[in-house]
Amino acid sequence: MNLITIKNYIFPSTLEEAYGHLISNKNATLIGGGAFIRMGSKNISTAIDLSKCGLNSINELKESIEIGAMVTLGEIEASPILNKNFNNMLSNSVKEIVGVQLRNIATVGATVYSKYGFSDFNTALMVLDTKVKLYKGGIIPLEAFMAEKVASKDILQSIIIKSKYKNVSFKSMRNSRGDYAILNIAVSKNPTIKIAVGARPGRAVLAYNTMEYISNYGVNNKNLKDIYDIISNEIVFGSNSRGSSQYRQAICKVLLKKALLEVGYLEA
Ligand SMILES: Cc1cc2nc3c(=O)[nH]c(=O)nc-3n(C[C@H](O)[C@H](O)[C@H](O)COP(=O)(O)OP(=O)(O)OC[C@H]3O[C@@H](n4cnc5c(N)ncnc54)[C@H](O)[C@@H]3O)c2cc1C
Structure with a gap:
């Protein structure tokens, strides 16, 4: 049986606050959608829910698109901005993942940061010009990020993708x-x-x-x-x-x- 125990569940309103809790508590854990975490067993001292940190939008910039960490895979699937720029490829990469309910919970930040081997979304991102924005680690190309081991003490803030990659x-x-x-x-x-x-x-x-x-x-x-x-x-x-x-x-x-x-x- 999977059992998660959480001592404190907090909703920081800034990344500075979230990061402070992450590094000062040994068993502190970030919570994106929480869908994957609940598949296992874990004792969490402080669960840091990122849903109030303002990371839940998809913004079209001059030459790129920035996707906040708390954007869900469901929002990726339905986004007109992403579909227009990448010829529906990101939508295609997530649309077979389990079902609508899960896709409306699972987040971009957790998916990319955790580098799951089975991930469909991460494979699609690899052929675009994608960068990862980390709260402490700064902005690095996805390719370099994926080649590193999963680090445990940073927060993925957003991903930034160069716009207009249509032949995909x-x-x-x-x-x-x-x-x-x-x-x-x-x-x-x-x-x-x-x-x-x-x-x-x-x-x-x-x-x-x-x-x-x-x-x-x-x-x-x-x-x-x-x-x-x-x-x-x-x-x-x-x-x-x-x-x-x-x-x-x-x-x-x-x-x-x-x-x-x-x-x-x-x-x-
Ligand atoms: C039953 C099931 C089936 C699935 N099947 C597929 C599939 O077929 N294909 C596929 O591609 N994906 C699949 N997924 C994975 C899913 O697409 C997401 O990648 C996964 O659920 C993680 O998103 P989450 O928001 O639920 O993460 P959470 O459970 O919230 O977190 C997962 C991990 O990421 C960390 N984390 C969360 N947010 C951040 C952040 N911003 N920065 C740094 N670390 C963070 C957490 O601390 C935790 O360690 C499946 C998931 C489930 C539960």
Whole structure:
């Protein structure tokens, strides 16, 4: 049985206050939507609920879009600003996650900060020009942030994405609706190519060798097999109850081809 015990539950109104509690209490824990935390057991001395810190909006700036940490995946799915700028890709990346109720609770900040291997949203963000804004750590590219271990004492304030990345695609494969993805892939061509593979089941990574090959030689029906070989060799696929590494490798080729077709690298 999962059991969460919380001694104090607080609603700071500034990030300064929230951070002060986070570093001064050993078992203090930030609460985004609280959906994932309640899946496990934990003794929390101080639960720091970020819902009153003003982090719940999506703002269109001159050349970028800033998404507050407390924006929910449901709001990502429905946002006209995001759909217009990224051709519905962020919406597509979250719309299969469990159900409406969960998506209306689960937050962007927790999803990105926790770097969940199964995350669909993080894979999509990797092929955009995304930066992470941390209260203490400052603004860093998502790619660098994802490569680090999860740090426990900072607050993700927002993510900042360069606007107008329209030639993008997100594909995933699940055994059934509501389950975690067996694999997911995102591709952007803007104008250079970016390819991210997630739910491997490890966290999303960029396929650098494959990106370099495609930048140099493009994609056609003759070199597709070489591209499959390159991506299969550079991405580490693992096994779990949802699929073996060999299965994931096979799925990767299918999803990659679909995404390349969608961004116009290949003709059907
Ligand atoms: C049953 C279930 C199924 C799911 N299936 C999928 C799926 O198929 N695909 C998918 O992509 N996702 C899935 N998710 C994950 C979901 O999309 C969210 O990523 C997850 O719920 C975390 O969001 P939250 O707001 O609930 O986090 P919380 O439970 O509030 O927090 C999770 C962790 O993040 C920390 N945290 C919260 N906010 C911040 C912040 N601003 N800065 C730093 N740390 C913070 C918390 O302290 C905690 O350690 C699933 C979640 C659940 C509960």
